[in-house]
């Protein structure tokens with residue numbers, strides 16, 4: 001079974017980003033990372049994103065607010081970041097604490113700066129297969145992993161486990177755009193093993209440690225593990241029980257070191273795209 005390494009895909013995206021930055025006047029585009037509270041997976045993503053922006057020669061600033069910040073105070077702070085002309089793109093770490101009306105923020109964020117595709121305008125573009133907007137970075141990272149490894153998606157049977165607005169749903173639309181035949185599984189799916197085993201490309205985005213194993217993988221299938229969990233020993237792990245799929249899968253992405261590393265590279269690509277559009281080229 002071939003391991004699909006995130007770092008190799010990230011390096012290819014870095015080459016594209018470097019080319020896209022040529023001829024860009026003025027300072028490098030700046031990413032604003034907005035975090036409310038100290039959730040561990042937000043911190044992990046922020047750590048990965050800051051390192052990646054700096055590695056790609058881009059500017060990044062984190063804006064951290066206390067977990068209990070009021071809805072009105074947060075909206076005032078967020079609105080200032082949203083309007084700041086020096087900020088080319090925004091990554092709002094979600095979900096936000098309950099007291100903040102997240103749907104208001106989704107409507108507030110400038111779609112031109114909404115690099116993770118949370119605004120209605122960008123969601124509509126993902127639905128319509130319109131690439132002039134921004135899709136959520138993780139969903140797009142899955143497509144980038146397949147393309148970087150020259151895996152043809154056209155006509156393939158793709159099964160996605162998970163239907164969230166961050167991964168499952170947008171990814172199903174991006175796969176459709178690539179002419180795949182898509183099955184979306186969730187907690188009400190009756191025969192998960194069969195729906196997964198028939199997939200030529202299986203994507204795990206359930207958020208359940210090691211939930212998918214050899215029973216869910218057809219011979220020579222390609223397995224993309226999006227899950228980021230912590231196992232019984234406190235180690236980062238995915239939704240796939242890796243050893244059990246080795247005799248079956250032809251290729252698979254590991255956790256860590258798989259999709260996670262590509263998500264932050266796609267974020268960097270979105271930042272440069274936003275910077276270019278805001279400067280008229």
Ligand SMILES: NC(=O)C1=CN([C@@H]2O[C@H](COP(=O)(O)OP(=O)(O)OC[C@H]3O[C@@H](n4cnc5c(N)ncnc54)[C@H](OP(=O)(O)O)[C@@H]3O)[C@@H](O)[C@H]2O)C=CC1
Nearest residue numbers: 138162163164166167186187205206207226227228260263
């Ligand atoms: N690598 C990266 O860049 C990123 C990784 N992640 C990771 O991806 C995973 C998914 O994230 P996210 O989409 O936000 O998670 P959510 O919890 O929002 O969604 C999980 C989805 O999986 C489905 N699901 C859960 N358990 C089962 C089951 N036993 N059988 C079938 N379907 C199931 C749920 O179904 P239902 O709708 O019926 O409840 C739901 O649709 C998490 O581990 C997260 O940490 C997230 C973002 C980025």
Ligand SMILES: Nc1nc(=O)c2c([nH]1)NC[C@@H]1CN(c3ccc(C(=O)N[C@@H](CCC(=O)O)C(=O)O)cc3)C=[N+]21
Nearest residue numbers: 041042044045048092093094116256257258260261263
């Ligand atoms: N609006 C929003 N979009 C998200 O996509 C989002 C979010 N909020 N909130 C938090 C979750 C979690 N998430 C991760 C993405 C990559 C790594 C990542 O880079 N992981 C590295 C390890 C990084 C490390 O911990 O050192 C890896 O898998 O190799 C981790 C976590 C995105 N999320």
